[in-house]
Amino acid sequence: MSAKHHFNKGLKLFFAFWEKYHELDNFHYQWAKDHLKVLVVKRGDVLEPPGHRTEISYFVATGMLARAEDNSNTSKRKITSLALPNMALMSTVHLHSHSIRPGEIIALRPGIIIALPHHVLRRFQEYEKSVDTLVDVFCNKEKRQLILLQQLLREYSSFDRYLSFVELMPEIRAVTSQTEQAALLDISRNTIQRASYFLATRKIRRK
Structure with missing residues (x-):
């Protein structure tokens, strides 16, 4: 174009x-x-x-x-x-x-x-x-975004941090990759995958 x-x-x-x-x-x-x-x-x-x-x-x-x-x-x-x-x-x-x-x-x-x-x-x-x-x-x-991020980063557990992210910032989760989410939340992709598995199944996946 x-x-x-x-x-x-x-x-x-x-x-x-x-x-x-x-x-x-x-x-x-x-x-x-x-x-x-x-x-x-x-x-x-x-x-x-x-x-x-x-x-x-x-x-x-x-x-x-x-x-x-x-x-x-x-x-x-x-x-x-x-x-x-x-x-x-x-x-x-x-x-x-x-x-x-x-x-x-x-x-x-x-x-x-x-x-x-x-x-x-x-x-x-x-x-x-x-x-x-x-x-x-x-x-x-x-x-508003920074306030929510600061709230999330105060979560000691990275697993709980991602669960809160899903609840508080669904529009960002919907358009970002797991790599980008990890860089935003200061957590690992493995944590994101475990939390996503829990959200889908309500079961805790072993590391």
């Missing part, structure tokens, strides 16, 4: 999301076309590498993004947050912060991503308050 097709599809999905929370007009559409960038990503693409200094948000029109870190002691990759369609990952703590969050932002699935540079959002925010609504929704969605 052409770049124009992906551009139009990405912006269409972005506006369909934004107008759920704020009335939009041609002014908003023109601003987005002039200032936002539509990215077509493949699985494994790195949008922001470790140590980057870019102040930006990535809205997921289609696909899936993750913020991930590599543990130098265990050589394991840890996923610290996920963005499904209609969610976003911010590279900073908040829109007006210059503190970059650790890790890299990577594509877990092929898709269409809208890049929203923070300097553009901040400048637009000075005379258009609909940006506040947009950023608040981004932040609240990610915050």
Whole structure:
């Protein structure tokens, strides 16, 4: 498909999301076309590498993004947050912060991503308050996810942690692989398989 097709599809999905929370007009559409960038990503693409200094948000029109870190002691990759369609990952703590969050932002699935540079959002925010609504929704969605993850990671038993994950985050379980779930929950795939067997049969499988 052409770049124009992906551009139009990405912006269409972005506006369909934004107008759920704020009335939009041609002014908003023109601003987005002039200032936002539509990215077509493949699985494994790195949008922001470790140590980057870019102040930006990535809205997921289609696909899936993750913020991930590599543990130098265990050589394991840890996923610290996920963005499904209609969610976003911010590279900073908040829109007006210059503190970059650790890790890299990577594509877990092929898709269409809208890049929203923070300097553009901040400048637009000075005379258009609909940006506040947009950023608040981004932040609240990610915050809710992080609260649930923190709750799960406090579970001492990795087996119980996965059972709670199934209950609290079914939408993420439905679209992630066991490898991704293990990196998100800091548990082994063996634990996931044992817990999945228990959920299917109500029987405990021996290790």
